[in-house]
Amino acid sequence: MAEEWKPKIMGIICNWCSYAGADLAGSARTQYPPDIRIIRVMCTGRVDPLFILKAFTDGADGVLVSGCHFGDCHYLEGNFKGAKRMFLVKSLLKNIGLEHKRLRMTFVSASEGAKWAKVVEDVVKTVHELGPSPIKELSK
Amino acid sequence: MADTKKNKKESPAKKVVKVEGVPQSFSPKKEEEKKQARIGVLICHCGTNIAGSIDIKALEEYTKTLPNVAFVDNYQYVCSTPGQKKITDAIAQHNLTGTVVAACSPRLHEPTFRTATKEGGLNPFRFEMANIREQNSWVHMHDGEGATEKAKDAVRIAVAKASLLEDLIPKSVLVEKAAMVVGAGVAGMQAALDLANAGIKTYLIETLPTIGGRMSQLDKTFPTLDCSQCILTPKMVDVGRAPNIELMTYTEVDAVEGYIGNFDVTLRKKASGVLSMAQAEAMGISGGGCNGCGDCEPVCPVIKPNDFEMGMKPRKAIYISHPQVVPLLYTIDFDSCVKCGLCVTVCGDKKAIDLEMKDEFVKVKVGTVVLALGFELFPIEKKEEWGYKRFENVITSLEFERLICASGPTGGHLVRPSDGKTPKKVAFILCAGSRDNTGIGKPYCSRFCCMYSLKHAHQIIEKIPGVQPYIFYMDIRSFGKMYEEFYYRIQDEGTKFIRGRVSHILEDPATKNLMVHSDDTLLDQPFRLEADLVVLATAVQPSVDTDRTRKLFGVSCSMDGWLLEAHPKLNPCGTTTAGVFLAGVCQGPKDIPDTVASAEGAASAASIPIHMGEVELEPYFAQCIEEKCAGCGMCVNLCPYKALALIEKEGRTVMEVTEAKCKGCGTCGGFCPGGAIWMQHFATPQIIGQIDAFLLGGAQ
Numbered sequence: 065m066a067e068e069w070k071p072k073i074m075g076i077i078c079n080w081c082s083y084a085g086a087d088l089a090g091s092a093r094t095q096y097p098p099d100i101r102i103i104r105v106m107c108t109g110r111v112d113p114l115f116i117l118k119a120f121t122d123g124a125d126g127v128l129v130s131g132c133h134f135g136d137c138h139y140l141e142g143n144f145k146g147a148k149r150m151f152l153v154k155s156l157l158k159n160i161g162l163e164h165k166r167l168r169m170t171f172v173s174a175s176e177g178a179k180w181a182k183v184v185e186d187v188v189k190t191v192h193e194l195g196p197s198p199i200k201e202l203s204k
Numbered sequence: 205m206a207d208t209k210k211n212k213k214e215s216p217a218k219k220v221v222k223v224e225g226v227p228q229s230f231s232p233k234k235e236e237e238k239k240q241a242r243i244g245v246l247i248c249h250c251g252t253n254i255a256g257s258i259d260i261k262a263l264e265e266y267t268k269t270l271p272n273v274a275f276v277d278n279y280q281y282v283c284s285t286p287g288q289k290k291i292t293d294a295i296a297q298h299n300l301t302g303t304v305v306a307a308c309s310p311r312l313h314e315p316t317f318r319t320a321t322k323e324g325g326l327n328p329f330r331f332e333m334a335n336i337r338e339q340n341s342w343v344h345m346h347d348g349e350g351a352t353e354k355a356k357d358a359v360r361i362a363v364a365k366a367s368l369l370e371d372l373i374p375k376s377v378l379v380e381k382a383a384m385v386v387g388a389g390v391a392g393m394q395a396a397l398d399l400a401n402a403g404i405k406t407y408l409i410e411t412l413p414t415i416g417g418r419m420s421q422l423d424k425t426f427p428t429l430d431c432s433q434c435i436l437t438p439k440m441v442d443v444g445r446a447p448n449i450e451l452m453t454y455t456e457v458d459a460v461e462g463y464i465g466n467f468d469v470t471l472r473k474k475a476s477g478v479l480s481m482a483q484a485e486a487m488g489i490s491g492g493g494c495n496g497c498g499d500c501e502p503v504c505p506v507i508k509p510n511d512f513e514m515g516m517k518p519r520k521a522i523y524i525s526h527p528q529v530v531p532l533l534y535t536i537d538f539d540s541c542v543k544c545g546l547c548v549t550v551c552g553d554k555k556a557i558d559l560e561m562k563d564e565f566v567k568v569k570v571g572t573v574v575l576a577l578g579f580e581l582f583p584i585e586k587k588e589e590w591g592y593k594r595f596e597n598v599i600t601s602l603e604f605e606r607l608i609c610a611s612g613p614t615g616g617h618l619v620r621p622s623d624g625k626t627p628k629k630v631a632f633i634l635c636a637g638s639r640d641n642t643g644i645g646k647p648y649c650s651r652f653c654c655m656y657s658l659k660h661a662h663q664i665i666e667k668i669p670g671v672q673p674y675i676f677y678m679d680i681r682s683f684g685k686m687y688e689e690f691y692y693r694i695q696d697e698g699t700k701f702i703r704g705r706v707s708h709i710l711e712d713p714a715t716k717n718l719m720v721h722s723d724d725t726l727l728d729q730p731f732r733l734e735a736d737l738v739v740l741a742t743a744v745q746p747s748v749d750t751d752r753t754r755k756l757f758g759v760s761c762s763m764d765g766w767l768l769e770a771h772p773k774l775n776p777c778g779t780t781t782a783g784v785f786l787a788g789v790c791q792g793p794k795d796i797p798d799t800v801a802s803a804e805g806a807a808s809a810a811s812i813p814i815h816m817g818e819v820e821l822e823p824y825f826a827q828c829i830e831e832k833c834a835g836c837g838m839c840v841n842l843c844p845y846k847a848l849a850l851i852e853k854e855g856r857t858v859m860e861v862t863e864a865k866c867k868g869c870g871t872c873g874g875f876c877p878g879g880a881i882w883m884q885h886f887a888t889p890q891i892i893g894q895i896d897a898f899l900l901g902g903a904q
């Protein structure tokens with residue numbers, strides 16, 4: 065069973081840095097595990113806490129939010145504002161008893177294809193260690 | 205044309221398809237618009253790029269089972285003309301409301317397929333892309349099953365979004381008929397001249413008191429060996445004279461607002477302490493202002509090293525860097541000026557000097573911008589094993605250029621800094637700090653060092669009878685037109701080439717000679733040389749103010765700090781910020797021919813929007829759903845562009861968006877506690893639709 069389990073991980077990433085970085089990993093054929101599905105937004109500032117909570121209630125085992133490095137956001141400071149909200153969501157997750165490590169925010173630039181691959185590897189590993197989200201079980 | 209009209213009539217910009225969470229009043233819909241979404245999906249093989257790892261047949265069969273899918277097909281190359289025709293034809297044949305292409309990255313082909321969607325009679329923003337190449341088949345090449353499952357999910361997510369997309373009309377904005385070029389090295393000068401010659405008013409901004417950049421410090425240029433100043437000075441003079449160029453030296457970019465077509469740039473004119481003749485005239489000092497006579501310089505008591513001469517020649521606190529400066533205007537270095545006033549006295553009636561001058565801020569509006577920020581040398585003293593700054597007779601290549609140059613500190617006599625003697629054995633060390641993976645130097649090739657070191661070897665043979673140059677190299681990269689031929693010529697002239705990396709250099713304290721320790725990897729034995737002079741072909745890095753400047757314009761950089769182009773092959777002069785272009789070395793090391801070519805490319809690209817007169821902005825604006833807006837105003841402060849404001853409407857306070865200022869980041873929409881902000885194309889119900897499709901959705 066444990067061997068069979070494929071985690072459901074949602075990546076919500078900004079168009080200008082992390083999405084471009086993920087594309088670069090592709091051009092360079094840098095291999096990483098396929099257990100992530102990507103939703104593209106223009107900036108991590110767009111990421112409403114609602115999106116993350118919705119993903120977890122829908123049964124996601126992990127969520128990755130990734131944007132530009134601080135100071136590099138295409139819209140100046142969307143990532144600061146996005147990051148602040150992620151702290152909020154993390155404390156919320158703690159309060160409802162869900163491991164906050166299931167949510168991760170990273171900063172991957174358009175030139176960091178290799179870093180993107182590493183980030184996905186890490187996230188997949190963490191989620192594997194945590195196992196299936198308890199919410200999925202509860203809602204059954 | 206007819207198509208666009210039809211689109212417009214049926215669904216104006218602000219109308220949305222009914223989706224949960226949007227009140228009727230925001231988007232009153234006519235009955236016919238309520239029709240069920242019908243999505244057409246095209247799956248691309250991309251030769252074997254996608255089909256090699258993803259099971260196209262299985263993906264297609266799966267897609268057929270998805271809700272709202274009315275048509276599915278696959279094709280070898282969907283981006284080809286027949287591939288695009290499949291999209292166009294399917295729209296009419298299957299009465300589609302939206303299209304999805306599962307292929308490469310939307311960053312590559314979204315515009316292509318939007319056009320095809322438009323040609324088929326749909327609004328182009330009813331298209332969505334599933335990235336199954338860059339973010340799937342290419343990164344899961346050995347996991348066909350995992351890749352195919354991921355592709356199924358990606359298509360399902362894209363179909364969900366396409367089902368919820370709405371018609372959008374891009375916003376056209378007028379383009380200011382002026383351009384700005386930042387940095388006036390050979391790249392910036394060429395770009396400014398091209399723009400000016402194309403009839404465009406161009407502001408050329410240079411942080412130093414003179415234009416010319418690094419090229420003006422060089423003696424000769426490979427492979428033709430023409431004198432650098434001789435070919436550059438006429439260009440500098442042209443720049444100074446061109447009626448369409450407004451040259452602003454000793455000036456920095458302080459702030460940037462706006463977007464393509466309408467950049468509002470605030471410039472800081474640093475206090476130079478000296479009035480130009482035009483400035484003096486404007487202030488009513490007739491016949492006054494600096495005419496470059498230089499009377500002030502001898503009386504100035506302060507002595508400082510001249511950076512242009514790499515510190516090997518002194519200058520005063522009031523100075524010009526070299527005789528060919530453009531504009532010919534003295535500058536006071538206020539960091540070292542003691543304000544004794546002697547210069548003011550000798551300047552006399554010209555009244556050119558103002559010791560109390562302050563920085564001045566000016567605002568200009570331009571349609572497009574070219575960044576040409578150039579480079580500086582890597583601080584090679586960090587590679588301690590070569591002894592730069594510890595041993596007097598170890599110099600950098602730029603110091604060599606000044607020493608060998610007739611207008612340089614020694615009048616063109618190459619001498620040893622320790623004793624002023626002419627060197628007889630000179631070692632040139634290539635890749636000094638370049639191609640260095642130790643973490644101290646730079647991993648990249650600096651591209652012009654091989655060639656200029658060959659040039660340097662030639663120059664000393666030409667000038668110093670009996671001299672023996674040694675070149676320590678890893679590889680000789682002589683890739684340009686007539687470059688390999690130049691390499692042969694230098695070999696024939698008698699330069700000795702030693703293939704090996706220099707491990708360390710020691711100095712003989714008595715003679716100040718240098719023991720160069722290397723391997724000769726061709727003979728497979730250690731090689732030692734006692735040299736009189738060592739020249740380090742030093743790595744280059746982005747110039748000091750590059751990082752601050754690029755951030756003002758929203759331009760990204762590569763890992764090594766060079767500015768990032770929009771696409772390395774297909775858009776090397778563009779950036780991801782519309783209307784901002786790159787020229788010269790700031791994008792990555794380039795010799796002069798490549799620098800000038802890139803500058804001409806950037807100028808041409810920057811002139812296009814200006815000549816078009818209008819550009820379209822992607823309509824990803826925020827909209828306020830007034831029924832839901834409580835007028836709290838939290839969003840107003842979140843917006844980095846001041847695009848949002850609270851207004852009174854029908855007795856209530858609500859938020860209003862100024863579309864021209866909104867850049868579509870969605871930061872407001874990510875926070876609105878009432879869910880009252882509708883981010884066009886990235887609306888909350890559309891994103892929630894994607895999330896649900898991923899986690900809850902599946903085959904019907």
Ligand SMILES: Cc1cc2nc3c(=O)[nH]c(=O)nc-3n(C[C@H](O)[C@H](O)[C@H](O)COP(=O)(O)OP(=O)(O)OC[C@H]3O[C@@H](n4cnc5c(N)ncnc54)[C@H](O)[C@@H]3O)c2cc1C
Nearest residue numbers: 387389390391411417418425426578579749788789795796
């Ligand atoms: C030792 C040496 C020898 C060389 N020999 C040759 C040769 O023989 N043949 C050849 O083809 N190439 C040669 N090159 C390469 C050549 O110097 C470059 O190709 C060329 O100078 C690049 O021009 P650029 O305009 O891109 O950059 P730069 O010459 O560096 O000009 C950039 C300009 O921008 C200004 N600037 C920087 N930042 C800002 C800012 N934030 N705001 C405003 N202004 C700014 C700088 O002050 C400078 O004036 C040599 C290079 C070196 C180091």
Ligand code: FES
Nearest residue numbers: 078107131132137
């Ligand atoms: S655009 Fe990447 S985080 Fe804002």
